[in-house]
Amino acid sequence: MDVKPVLPPAVVPPMQMSCTYSDAYPSYMHNPRASSPPRCAPDNDFVQQQIVLPQPAIKKFDGDPMNYWSFVRAIESHVHRRTTSEKSRLVFLLQYCEDSVATKLEIYSKDTVSGYSKARSRMYYDYGQPHIVANACERRLKLFQPVRQGRPKELMDFSDLLEKCRSSLEDIQEYASLNSLDTLKQLIGKLPFDLQERWAERSFQLLEETGKQAGYLAFTSFVVRCARVANSLFGREVVYKAVRDKPRIEPRQGSRAAAYSISFSKFDGANSKNSPNPVSCVCCKQSHGLSVCPEFDKMTLLKRQGAAWKKV
Known part of the structure; x- marks a missing residue:
């Protein structure tokens, strides 16, 4: 009786192949002109699993x-x-x-x-702790400098800070400190005047729709949208056009020192003897101008200013 040898188990190939029905019965078996069998494409999911992703970098905690x-x-x-x-x-x-x-x-x-x-x-x-996170957000927002008119970058920075605070407050579900009336007034005051008017209209619209006063979340959504519009292509064009068309204020003639200098023409010697109504020195009551008064010359700067403006 012949005993058939036991064959070893089939070896699983290192890469899985996804073959179609035509690959199972290839055409080259029936076509004598075909020189070699077609190659099977590797499974994309399996290949993605074999890719070793880099280790993600965790940002160090700085105590904020x-x-x-x-x-x-x-x-x-x-x-x-x-x-x-x-x-x-x-x-x-x-x-x-x-x-x-x-x-x-x-x-x-x-x-x-x-x-x-x-x-x-x-x-x-x-x-x-919730109160520590909420106080940190409130402090950062209040220290932010007011956004100047026609500065889209500053408005975007303010909206980024508002969103970061919103994300931090979502983790603790604590909005009471930023929903207070005093805090909202300070945050609204950091916007340019035209955006303050638009926010007044938007908050009143929310009050009519919901019956509730708009809070920090609604204010954040409003500022984020305004910042995105201002930093868009046409939004920047409007800002630049407003800056170009803004009338320039001509500087005052003369030097800055001349603008802040004290004029002694009222008390000059020319007005004391040669004028029809001579005046006496306000410092020593003599018939000469203040600019040539010896007593005035001995005074300090603060006393000179007081004496000069005594009868202005």
Whole structure:
């Protein structure tokens, strides 16, 4: 009885191939003129899985409460889920913090069991509490310089800051401090006058539609849209045209020193003896001008100004 040999299992090719029905029954088997079989195209999904993507770079945390929650999400995604070692997690956490923050967390490096959890808890109490994040946003917005008329770049910078604050407040669901009337008035005052008028109309329209006073979120959406319009192609053209057509103010004739100099023509010697109504010196009551008065010459600058303007 003949025993058939056991064949080894088929070897799976290193790259999966996606072949059509015509590839399973190629035409070259029936066509004697075909010299070689067609090649199968590799599967695109499989090829994309084999590509090694570069390691994402995490921006270091600088101690700004506005950046706390975005930093936490990055650590959770790229460090916390990729290792179960508390010691390794703490090492990476210290690596991705600036020196001012890492110095506070280095005291937990000796604890290899719960050092990472204690460091994360310390960061939350120092930078991530809702009132700390909200106060940081409010302070940054109030310190922003008012946007000047016809400056699209400044308006875009203001809208970027408003959006960043909105993103930070969404993480903690805290808008009360920025929805206050005093804060909104200060933010509105940073806009050019024409945008303040447009916001007054827009806020009243929202009040009629919703029955509620417009708050920080509505104001942010309004400024973002205005900034995008101002920085568009035709928006910039309108701004540049307004700057070109703006009438120029001619400077005053004469030097700047002459504009701020004190004239002594009223008290000059020419007006004292030669004029029909002679005047006496306001300093020493003698019949000469103030500019030639010896007492006036001995006075300090502040006293001279007081004496000169005494009878102006």
